[in-house]
Amino acid sequence: MPEKSIIEEKCAPYGFKAxxxxxxxxxxxxxxxxxxxxxxxxxxxxxxxxxxxSERDPLTQTMDEWTQQVIDPLAKELNATALYPFSKPALPFQKWARRAKAGRQSPLGLNIHPVYGMWHGYRAFLIFDRQVTLDVPPGDEHPCFGCEDT
Structure with missing residues (x-):
């Protein structure tokens, strides 16, 4: 099975995507x-x-804690290391997302995904000790170029 399929298969039950x-x-x-x-x-x-x-205790478990609880075992199973946007010290997640072709920076500084626009979230980076390739949506055209200045 191609690596993309394996990653997506492991992430899909939790609603996560590569x-x-x-x-x-x-x-x-x-x-x-x-x-x-x-x-x-x-x-x-x-x-x-x-x-x-459906899985968390709403009084005690934050989204960050739940994300880490889910992603850490997935990373281990995939022989990867997980990094999180809520890690301390802060990591340059938006910059890395742009490197991954998962967003372009808007004039306001927010990343806009080439397919999902503003309706997406960054939950983790999985760091592999080998080359991994994925088919990513085309993101060559900046999504803000079609907007009018007002």
Whole structure:
């Protein structure tokens, strides 16, 4: 089974999707020694929220805690290291998402996904010690170029 299919198969039951990938370079400053590829795991639509709402204790478990509870075992199973946008110190998730072709920066500084627009979220990067390729949606045209200045 191709690697993309394996990643998507493991993520799908939780409403997570592989949104993009990039080959790690020194200037990316990914804090995982030996990292070769970074796969962005995120969500769009309501699937992840439905799963989250049905599994967590609403009085004690945050979305960040639930995300880590789900992604850490997936990362281990895929022989990857998980990094989170809520990690301390903060990691440049928006910059990495743009490297993964999972968004373009709007004039307001927000990332806009080439297919899902603003309706997506970044939940983790899986760092692999090998080259990983994914078919990502075309994102060559900046989504803001069609907007009028008002």
């Amino acid at each position: 949104l993009g990938v990039f080959t790690i370079e020194a200037e990316d400053k990914v804090p995982v020694k030996g990292g070769v590829s970074a796969v962005l795991i995120g969500n769009y639509g309501g699937e992840m929220f439905d799963r989250y709402a």
